[in-house]
Amino acid sequence: MDMMFLLLLFCHVSSAVKHSLKYFVAGSSGVSDFPEFMGAAVFDGILVGYCDSNTRKVETKQDWVEKLLENDTQQLQYYKHECFEYLPNVFKDRIHFFKQHFNQSGGVHVLQRMSGCEWDEETGEFNGFSQYGYDGEDLMAFDLKTLTWIALKPQAVTIKEKWNADKPRAKNNEVYLTQICPEWLKKYLDSGRMTLQRTDLPxxxxxxxxxxxxxxxxxxxxxxxxxxxxxxxxxxxxxxxxxxxxxxxxxxxxxxxxxxxxxxxxxxxxxxxxxxxxxxxxxxxxxxxxxxxxxxxxxxxxxxxxxxxxxxxxxxxxxxxxxx
Structure with a gap:
């Protein structure tokens, strides 16, 4: 799945005291024999979970993550809801909207989103982020300080205005990026600390x-x-x-x-x-x-x-x- 692999190339851990939990999701249209929707969860640069619209399964990629989700059924149900019910429909509708907005008809189109949070163990500082890309170009980024969307290309200004008018959505983003994501990040860190702090020679x-x-x-x-x-x-x-x-x-x-x-x-x-x-x-x-x-x-x-x-x-x- 080359498209998701390209998404994950942006992941890299730069410091042992900084930790990150990132979610990469992508929706596509006009691509034959390819999932219309896929998602990946990445902790400290390591793929820990994956789902797509073809398999309709939440697949854990690390043993310690599987054990974590066995004890945290609420988080597992959240992933299932996002992967198979909510996000596939949302991304399908947004791709249709973007195609109309950019005067596009057929062809291959891809909508991507990267969201999540980072935590510095030394300073205790958290940072949340959410950003969209469309057809390989940056499109929108969420400013957590102002709770508003920023257009990353001139053609996205009207989209920004439409999204910023949706105040409940901005509040939901704030709660997710400042409360839910940091809580889950610490759970991943506690569960995987022994594995993640190991040293393996090649x-x-x-x-x-x-x-x-x-x-x-x-x-x-x-x-x-x-x-x-x-x-x-x-x-x-x-x-x-x-x-x-x-x-x-x-x-x-x-x-x-x-x-x-x-x-x-x-x-x-x-x-x-x-x-x-x-x-x-x-x-x-x-x-x-x-x-x-x-x-x-x-x-x-x-x-x-x-x-x-x-x-x-x-x-x-x-x-x-x-x-x-």
Whole structure:
């Protein structure tokens, strides 16, 4: 489900003392073989729940969240109501309204909303937010201080005026962002603290698609996501001929990342001068992997152990995050 994956790319945890509970929902029209509505709950950058109009199920993605909802049936019923009764109809009506407002007829159209709250454990400060996007562009944002909507593009000014005239809706947003969301955020933090404060080291592998491809140093299964990775030559960090990838989520709540090294100008006898370093914040010892041709996992050459398809799976684990 690529659209929801793109939504979640905006999630990132920047500090161990700051916590966030975010809800990403999206409605679409004109997209065949795709749910008209989907939603995801993300706590501290980790997918904890998912629903869509096709499965009509609230799926928990973490064991500790499942236990939490077993004891908090009110919250579970709220999610079911939002996912299958209220929000799908609301988003369908709003997409129809926006299509008329922007003089659109057919075609593919997508309405997105990100809402939730953040909490700083050190200062005790809470911050609530709600923002809409339409067809890939920012549209409206809710100002919690003034309890009014702000138009993020000129064409949305009349929409803003219409939404700001709905005072009960503004009050409901205030209650949700300042009371309900913070209460649930603390419940998630209390329930998942042991899991979220763990430290998991990764498995590190050297991968190469073809003899002329860069060698990728790939680490997967680490937690938390505060990690760095780089190539060295003779003990000095390299900045040229190196391509550092993003830290991406795995479907089990851990993370993966890779850094590529271009060896086109490196002679075989110089390979021994290179190594890959993985550093996880809070862990004293780094994981150092020597550049060794015999240790490279590849899909070419005699006695190959991994097929090309299996090799590709190393780099697509994050796209299984929504699989059943």
């Amino acid at each position: 498995s590190v592998s050297l991968l190469q698609k073809t003899p002329s491809s860069p060698v990728s140093c790939h680490a997967t299964g680490f937690y938390p996501d505060r990690a760095t990775m780089f190539w060295r030559k003779d003990g000095e960090e390299l900045h040229e001929d190196v391509d550092l990838g993003e830290i991406l989520p795995n479907n089990d709540g851990s993370f993966q990342m890779s850094v590529d090294l271009n060896l086109s100008s490196v002679t075989p006898e110089d390979w021994r001068r290179y190594d890959c370093v993985f550093h996880l914040s809070g862990v004293k010892d780094d994981i150092i992997t020597k550049l060794d041709k015999t240790k490279i996992r590849t899909n070419w050459g005699k006695g190959e152990k991994y097929t090309f398809i299996y090799f590709q799976l190393f780099f697509s684990l994050t796209f299984t995050i929504y699989s059943k």
